[in-house]
Amino acid sequence: MTSVRRSGTKGVARADREEQILEAAGRVFGAQGFAATSVADVARAAGISKPLIYNYFGSKEGLFERCLRVASELLVGEIERSAQLGAVGLQRALVTLDGVFHVLDDRPWAWAVANDPTAPDVDGLGDLIGAYRRRLEELAREGVGELLTIAGDDDQLDLDAMTSVWSSVFASLVTWWCAHPDVSPEAMSERCERLFGAVFGVGLDA
Template sequence: MAKAGTKGVARAHRERQILDIAGRAFAEHGYAGTSLAGIAADAGISKPLIYNYFGSKEGLYSACLTHAGETVAGVIERTDQLGYVGPEQAVLSLDRIFTTLHGQTWMWRLLHDPTRPATPEIADTHVHYQQRMHTVGAQGVADMLRKADNHDPLDASALTAAWVNVFDALVTWWTEHPGETPQAMTERAARLFTVVFGPLDLDALPLTTR
């Protein structure tokens, strides 16, 4: 892993390096088990520099969470705008997530970190990104049910809960099996959805892992 260093590096680039190193540490050890001194040592910088950039340990965690949330929610939202519906949309969204998070699965783990600080700022940030992702999932389910001429709101609520949990479970499973490549995971997701939904038109999808 590259050190952040202290000289000859633009501030924005150095911040991104610190976020990557800190995010990995928070995702692996939890908030309480991560020290700023350890992050500074891994980054090859001074501890005061972290305070200068992020204000506090909580500020650094919040910045990591925001970076992870913008990355993951952004991928899901941009994929939704491509206009696919149903299991094809799910496979395509998973494909983009696997590609984007390859080598940086800490982002997903941080968004699902049960040890995050229970402060208003952290809680609000976490809820914000969870809601953005849930909104895309709910809209995808609504589009799928509309195609089937199903307009029952309780059906939509139940299927959204199932859909979001399946999506989350597949990505979480991947983070726990680091030997699985993005391409292998996209292929696995397609196989599993085919079992449930029948043949999918995968050749029509702009998969990044193809």
């Protein structure tokens, strides 16, 4: 039992403590956003004191960057894994969504953190966010480009806009799911399949 905690108590190895702070920070950042979150909030959520966070992460930005790294690697990893499966078109989208639902099932805050509109723009943060968002956009541009080509549209700005739209569809599905914690990843994947079917006709099987 660690119920009695007096000042200065060590007891927790550095790596464990770091993990614990990151988890708490992720939850709080995910729920409130970077801007609306104070370091004291995170400290309270982690059950430690504020200076300890500075000891471990240097700054509020530093802490957020680490959270973002966790979230980004989680998402990029899953996206790459899904891409390996070799599906194309809508099938690839469904596979990717399914993968994202499953990884987010363990860390629900990762999506909100990766998409936090109040995130600060410092040093390598852009690259970090970009890492997963750029990858998603690549895949989106590919699939969308194919669609537009079939339709006889080769306008670059059209491709650009359509990519942005498709990315937002993807994000919107994930966000909707995050707002409905009762829905299992499997159920959500099936829902996506139904919705895609309704929009694009029924011929979804490879």
